Amino acid sequence: MDKYNFISESKLIQKTHFLKSAELYPFFKEVTSPQTDVAFFGNKKVLMFGSNNYLGLNNHPDIKKAAQDAITKYGTSCTGSRFMNGTLNLHKQLENELKNFLEKEAVIVFPTGFQVNLGVIPALAGKNDCIFIDELNHASIIDGCQLSYAKRVKYKHNDPDDLLKKLELFSNDFSKNLIVTDGIFSMDGDIAQLDRIVEAGRKYNAITMVDCAHAIGVIGKNGAGTASHFGISNEIDLIGGTFSKSLASVGGFIAGDADMIEYLSHASRSFMFSASLPPASVASALAALRIMRTDSSFNQKLWENTDFAIQKMRAFGLDIGKTETPIIPIYIRNSEKTFRVAKRLFDNGVYVNPVVSPAVKDSDSLLRFSLTSAHDKEQIMFAITEVARAIKHFSKQLNGSYVHTD
Numbered sequence: 439m440d441k442y443n444f445i446s447e448s449k450l451i452q453k454t455h456f457l458k459s460a461e462l463y464p465f466f467k468e469v470t471s472p473q474t475d476v477a478f479f480g481n482k483k484v485l486m487f488g489s490n491n492y493l494g495l496n497n498h499p500d501i502k503k504a505a506q507d508a509i510t511k512y513g514t515s516c517t518g519s520r521f522m523n524g525t526l527n528l529h530k531q532l533e534n535e536l537k538n539f540l541e542k543e544a545v546i547v548f549p550t551g552f553q554v555n556l557g558v559i560p561a562l563a564g565k566n567d568c569i570f571i572d573e574l575n576h577a578s579i580i581d582g583c584q585l586s587y588a589k590r591v592k593y594k595h596n597d598p599d600d601l602l603k604k605l606e607l608f609s610n611d612f613s614k615n616l617i618v619t620d621g622i623f624s625m626d627g628d629i630a631q632l633d634r635i636v637e638a639g640r641k642y643n644a645i646t647m648v649d650c651a652h653a654i655g656v657i658g659k660n661g662a663g664t665a666s667h668f669g670i671s672n673e674i675d676l677i678g679g680t681f682s683k684s685l686a687s688v689g690g691f692i693a694g695d696a697d698m699i700e701y702l703s704h705a706s707r708s709f710m711f712s713a714s715l716p717p718a719s720v721a722s723a724l725a726a727l728r729i730m731r732t733d734s735s736f737n738q739k740l741w742e743n744t745d746f747a748i749q750k751m752r753a754f755g756l757d758i759g760k761t762e763t764p765i766i767p768i769y770i771r772n773s774e775k776t777f778r779v780a781k782r783l784f785d786n787g788v789y790v791n792p793v794v795s796p797a798v799k800d801s802d803s804l805l806r807f808s809l810t811s812a813h814d815k816e817q818i819m820f821a822i823t824e825v826a827r828a829i830k831h832f833s834k835q836l837n838g839s840y841v842h843t844d
């Protein structure tokens with residue numbers, strides 16, 4: 439037995455080889471420019487509807503300057519964990535401004551948003567505890583739960599009634615209960631019913647945590663996320679998020695009351711045993727946060743674009759589910775067709791992300807179309823028209839192969 443047989447036998451690799459040989463493989467394409475409303479892949483220019491750059495800040499001159507200045511002052515790395523030599527005054531400054539922004543007593547900054555969930559969830563729940571999670575929560579929440587050894591109970595997507603039922607059924611059997619949800623769901627684009635989730639948590643004395651990765655910059659006061667959107671920042675126990683989307687950088691954070699954050703800063707292994715966020719990333723997150731808090735024009739433009747796109751897509755008869763945010767799933771409902779549509783769109787100058795199994799069920803395969811404030815209506819119209827044409831082009835399926843209709 440060859441010890442590497444498992445690779446050639448893996449479905450993942452077989453699918454990858456199939457997609458590459460059919461010239462449909464869409465991943466790891468090399469970007470050669472900043473990504474704003476447009477991006478370059480070598481000489482090919484496309485409209486970029488596949489980034490999480492909601493406020494379009496990732497090429498903002500003030501933010502780039504802040505990153506450059508931080509490198510000049512602090513160098514390129516802290517070469518150590520926050521716990522030891524890796525805390526700069528700049529980290530503290532960012533944490534201080536974030537806690538005011540999020541209306542919480544304290545914040546700590548992690549190297550990534552993924553690590554927030556990997557570190558925080560196991561610090562809060564262990565083998566005698568139970569974690570209640572939305573069935574569509576982000577992979578980092580699922581992995582954080584697995585690292586915790588706690589019992590996991592999934593409730594139906596964005597369904598507080600089902601959560602209540604499950605709390606009633608299971609919460610008595612455990613010493614602690616924790617509820618974790620995305621603030622805006624990264625595939626379906628719907629907003630978590632956080633007011634009702636927090637109410638359910640209060641009723642059963644469970645700790646509540648929201649991951650606002652996609653919600654920061656998008657909803658809430660000055661973009662403060664889902665808790666702020668519902669006016670319940672004081673009532674939720676923990677607000678997590680990332681700098682890698684609206685905040686034009688990389689890194690993550692968790693906010694809560696002072697004792698809780700003091701505890702997490704000594705109990706989160708992904709915080710303590712990983713190098714701290716580098717100076718340029720801290721400075722750019724801080725500069726982006728300041729712009730976001732003081733200039734609402736980016737958020738306004740984002741929502742103008744979002745409302746426009748949702749309205750036009752519905753008018754075109756595209757299947758876009760229940761989205762109510764800049765994340766628009768365009769359901770194709772077959773993975774091969776999804777890859778074919780995405781490829782044709784790219785060739786025609788529109789970048790969108792195909793999302794297929796195992797990220798979603800095959801019958802839920804979709805194109806994820808994401809708006810930013812950097813787009814204009816003409817670009818959005820062009821893209822939507824191309825999407826509708828591409829879907830129509832591959833609309834007839836015969837025995838697993840597609841017949842062109844135009």
Ligand SMILES: *Cc1c(COP(=O)(O)O)cnc(C)c1O
Pocket residue numbers: 550551552553576578620624649650651652679680681682688689690
């Ligand atoms: C994107 C995302 C993350 C990961 O954040 P990174 O900072 O990019 O690691 C975590 N949670 C959710 C809900 C996300 O959407």
